[in-house]
Amino acid sequence: MSDNGGAPGPGSAAGPRSAPNQSVALAAMLFAVSMTFIDQTIVSIAAPSIIDELGLSSSGMQWVVNAYLLTLAAFFALGGRLSDIFGHRRIMLVGTVVFVLSSVLCGCVPTGEVAQTWLIVFRATQGVGAALMFPAALAVVIAVFPVDRRGRALALFFGLSGALTALGPLLGGWLTAWTWRAIFWVNVPVAVVAVVLTALARIPNIRRPERLDLPGAVLVALGMGLSVLGLQQASAWGWSSFATWACVIGGLLILVLFAAYELRLRQPLIKLQVFRDRAFTADSLVLFFAMLAFVPVFFFASVYAQVSLSASPDQAALFLLYFFIGFGIASQWGGRILDKRGARPAMKLGTALGAVGFALWAGKLTDLSMHDQWPYAALAGAGIGFLLAPASTDAVNRAIGASYGEVTGITQTVRNYAASVGMAVFGTILTHITTDRVVETLQSKGVPDAAAQDAARSVAEAVTGHPDGQEPSGSGPVASAMRDSMDAIRLDFAQANQWVFYGMAIALGIAFLCSLLHPGTRVTQADQQVTADPRAAPAD
Incomplete structure (x- = not known):
């Protein structure tokens, strides 16, 4: 018996195929x-x-x-x-x-x-x-x-x-x-x-x-993965980091190698x-x-x-x-x-x-x-x-x-x-x-540079910025400055x-x-x- 209009299976007699809907x-x-x-x-x-x-x-x-x-x-x-x-x-x-x-x-x-x-x-x-x-x-x-x-x-x-x-x-x-x-x-x-x-x-x-x-599949996956990894992690590693550029350039070189391999x-x-x-x-x-x-x-x-x-x-x-x-x-x-x-x-x-x-x-x-x-x-x-x-x-x-x-x-x-x-x-x-931007805002409120940098990185990492209206938890001058600055941070x-x-x-x-x-x-x-x-x- 044919399968959904496909060819007959092994050992079966050939027959007319049903047209697909x-x-x-x-x-x-x-x-x-x-x-x-x-x-x-x-x-x-x-x-x-x-x-x-x-x-x-x-x-x-x-x-x-x-x-x-x-x-x-x-x-x-x-x-x-x-x-x-x-x-x-x-x-x-x-x-x-x-x-x-x-x-x-x-x-x-x-x-x-x-x-x-x-x-x-x-x-x-x-x-x-x-x-x-x-x-x-x-x-x-x-x-x-x-x-x-x-x-x-x-x-x-x-x-x-x-x-x-x-x-x-x-x-x-x-x-x-x-x-x-x-x-x-x-x-x-x-x-x-x-x-x-x-x-x-x-x-x-x-x-x-x-x-x-299969070698081509491995090369293209590896090249894309490495290049995007470098771009994605640049915010954490920094654009001056060797790891960032090693991933980006290495991934692109692998993609070039993939193209040369495919053409052969x-x-x-x-x-x-x-x-x-x-x-x-x-x-x-x-x-x-x-x-x-x-x-x-x-x-x-x-x-x-x-x-x-x-x-x-x-x-x-x-x-x-x-x-x-x-x-x-x-x-x-x-x-x-x-x-x-x-x-x-x-x-x-x-x-x-x-x-x-x-x-x-x-x-x-x-x-x-x-x-x-x-x-x-x-x-x-x-x-x-x-x-x-x-x-x-x-x-x-x-x-x-x-x-x-x-x-x-x-x-x-x-x-x-x-x-x-x-x-x-x-x-x-x-x-x-x-x-x-958040560093500048907090410094304008009198927060020291090092503390402002730490707080700004936390805000950037959290990304949500407390959209539900909740204020940042904690006490002290940095927490107080953060609460006072939420509108500016938004x-x-x-x-x-x-x-x-x-x-x-x-x-x-x-x-x-x-x-x-x-x-x-x-x-x-x-x-x-x-x-x-x-x-x-x-x-x-």
Whole structure:
């Protein structure tokens, strides 16, 4: 008997395959990948509550966010290749199981000294599950839709999956009011729906048996991990530290070695020859610089709202909703521009609007008024909305001579590595500037330099800044000065965030320049037909 439209199993007679249900298959894959997008943002809202209950440091909390992004980036290419080799449906289901089990364990983290390590480890395994799931889910969508309907299906896939990122802050705010642990447990019912729909959709397990490039997978994971470690720890080690630069430069050199190694292989982990396509290179560069801002903005805007604006998690979620209103509306227009005129106009418009929006938003952060910022937050979101789906879809459509799994592995690796770098770099900037600003505030209150430095580092590490209105505990002149200076310290934190948001504006400005490199050519259905791989075969 054939399995969901796949090839007959060993010893069975060949028979007609059941056609997959395209609508159910698309719904199943969207439910699956929604977890990966929601988890990029949902933790940001709960960050102060997690820090408070588990006693995490600021850098530790950033690693809770970054562990997911980094492993997602480091293993995405491997996930794409495993999907090609062992079958898209099978790897998608394996990834879903790994992801949801990791989510449950994240929600069950014990308190005490082991808490930070526990949470980082299982956030990392969540990222591995997502890296297996996403490229396989995309490959399923491509496999079940014919060429003449594939463009609309891909636009819906990228558009909805990107928009689902908006659910993270909203769910996070609502669930955190009950318990922050529920932000991880919510993935369980979503995963169950995805698995049930996958079974109902009769999806064939298309595979392409080839050699797996394990050395390449190790090199890319090691290179990304080391480079982000150096950037992340720069706030603790210092930019003059040998360890900081050893990690950053060493990681980048390993990535160069990885590229040289891949170019020599007949069956590499990533076919880097696809970068010979100027349009694909432009798409990837735009995605890289845009993603420096897109995922980190949720973390930094959420913490800013809860520290500087004294907002509750629910209020912080509504603050981020301004961004997503702009994102949601613009993503629809961006899809239409892609269909009619190609990716280049949408990317140019999106990067320009994003750069202006983030710059104007940065200028309003020190007003300490949530409602005065909504036009600029919405403008920044609109910029990302215009470019995200067109750049991603155009890159996937250019999988000429390579599998969709491989090309998706490249683009998603670029996106998630950029998000990890953005979290690390902007987190370091925020910590340094917050420390400097708080030192100045405390010194103005007569606190000695050494005591001011110690207190400022504590504030920067705590990051929450007592957003619930509680005053710092303790007695003595330093504690008294801290209590008297809380309003000024909240402003200090807002000024530090200004540097972060101006950095995001610069990243979008660079993305605009990269969009000009795109030749403006469009991929036709005839071009997409070339991507059909004669080596691909259904499996059981």
